Amino acid sequence: MTTDALNVKEKDIVVPGESLAVGMGFLPSWGTYRDGDSIRASRLGLVQMDGKVIKLVPLSGAYLPRMGDVIIGLVIDVLMSGWRVDTFSPYSAVLTLAEATSEFIPKKADLTKYFDIGDVIMTKVTNVTSQNLVDVSMKGPGLRKLGPGRTLVVDPHRVPRVIGKNGSMVSMIKDHTGCNILVGQNGVVWLSGEPENEVITVQAIERICAESHISGLTEKMQRWLEQNAKHVNRSRPQEPMQ
Amino acid sequence: MTKSNAIFKRPDGRAFDETRPITAKVGVIKNAQGSAMFQIGDTQAIAAVYGPRNLFPKFLQNPRKGILRCFYNMMPFSGHGERIRPGGSRRSKEISMVTQNALLPVLNLDDFPNAGVDVFIEFPQTDAGSRCAGICAASMALADAGLPMKDLVAAVAVGNINGNIIVDLNYAEEAYDGQVADIPVAMLPNSGKVTLLQMDGISEREELKKALELGKKTCQKIYEVQKQALKGKYKVD
Known part of the structure; x- marks a missing residue:
């Protein structure tokens, strides 16, 4: 009878091969594998626990198409x-x-x-x-x-941050810059608006991606946008619906 | 075979089980999916991972899994004054191959059929032990690229100079006027499995065993450095 032991905490960053837990009391899920008694990480990621189930949230890597995206x-x-x-x-x-x-x-x-x-x-x-x-x-x-606009490619793992909870981040940028913004699950962002506003939008999105690990990012971006997009005419042209 | 009885001292005054200073950094090349720098003494390796991506030429594609390609390259000015001729050579081709074989056992590319992962390893300066530094950098870069891996790979050269077992030879030691064996070892730190083992020169069986023991111990130390570097990139400050 072995005693079960957890070697990591929630939200720890782990590297491939690192032992996450020992014992049959834990279950390996996505991004982990069982090696004899212990559960190890099979990629670089963030630990997420769901009861006895250990899984990893990836921090990097290519986008792989999934049904429904x-x-x-x-x-x-x-x-x-x-x-x-x-x-x-x-x-x-x-x-x-x-x-x-x-x-x-x-x-x-x-x-x-x-x-x-x-x-x-x-x-x-x-x-x-x-x-x-x-x-x-x-x-x-x-x-x-x-139609005509700019596209930029961001890390697909940053997409949830760019969109924000219920789209809060992206709609905030839309409101401040008057640009139309579309974000694909594959990390491609399309935006269109007045040229100078597009530049501000691109900067804002790049900022979000660079600081995506900071908590309270939405408030920080709010302040940044209020400073940098002061002179923007907020009235956004309606998107042509098809 | 003559073994001098004089007490052997390492040219740079290190202890027999002491490596040169090691620094490692992850994410040094922005364009790449994953990248890492690994420096041990005056040997510096920079590895960049591109992919998984569409693989050409097409006949290399494998419908069952993705393939790994490694490219080892010393920069023209990286040697000891003598210009390294740019482009591939017999030597660089061999080292690319052994690097690939050292990394493949940990890498799982089953999710990427027909695709390829390219690892470019460049050396701005070298002072012996470059294939080991290259493997260390490449394994960190592959992890940084978010690829599924069973383990990291740590590598170091051990050697035997006139019966003295030493670790991490520099060029002066490799070129030592005496009986020298140079043994690069790559290991999976968590399972202790060996993925690269080569030997230049002659060594007694017992001495080789001792050398491998020392290599194993040192690989653990290198693994800690790799781990810290990888975690450092994502550390929340």
Whole structure:
């Protein structure tokens, strides 16, 4: 009979191979593995305990497409009956004709009329296979081709911070800068507004990503925005709905 | 075989089981998914991890798992005055291969079929022990890149000069006029498994065993440094 012992606390940062707990009283979950009696970390992450279950929250790493994620992608190729979309992950996705539009597309139609190479699209991941072949769809609220604007790529693990609780952070930036902002789960941020306001928005988002570990970041950003976006005309042009 | 009975002293006055000063830092290259610097004495390694990403040429792709590619490179000015010819060489190719083999046992790339992970290891300056420093830096960079790993990898060179077992040889010791064995070792600190073991020179069986013991002890110390460096990057101040 071995005695169970926990070697870490909640929110500790652990490195691969580090022993998290000893004994069969604990259960390994995501980012951990069992090695004989003990549970070890299998990546760099933050410890999260759920009763006897130990899991890790990743701090870094590439985005991997998951079913249901709404992402911002880039059309990189036109296929026989669809488009290839860069998802800013190791794997590109395919947007098929049927999922692209509700319009009827006749045979031999020029597909670039709908989406062309270089177009930025807000799209949804509908299927991911075991070989990480990815399907995306344009059917759903808010899924559309994004017009002129800026895109920037942030660490996908910072996305929850950029959005904030119930979107509090991103709507605060929208209010202060008058820009339209869309954040994809893959870490791509699209924004459009007055050029000088876009610059402030980009700075704000980069600031959030750099200081994402600080608690009370929303208040800090509020102060920063009040100082830096003082002269912005707050009336935001309505987004064209499609 | 002659073994001098004179008391051996290390050229830089270190104790036999004393390494050169070690510093390590994670996140030194912003563009890379993961990066790390590992310096031991005058040997400095900088590793950058790119990927997992689309892998080309396509025939290298493996539909069952992602593949790891390592690139070891000494910078032209990194040696002892003699210019290192830029580009790959027989030596750098071999070291790239052993580095890859030292890191692969801990890395789990099953989640990334057809993709590849590239590790570039550069040396701004070297003073022996570069493959070990490179492995230490690369394993930290891979962890920083958020890849699934069973363990970190720590590495150090041990040696045998005229029957004296010493750790972390510098160039003066490697080029010592006598009977020298240079034994780079890489280990998984938590399980004690060995992923790299090479030997240049001659060593008695008993001496080799003693040398490996010393290597194991030192790898534990290096592991602590690696751990601190990785945690330091994300420390909340």
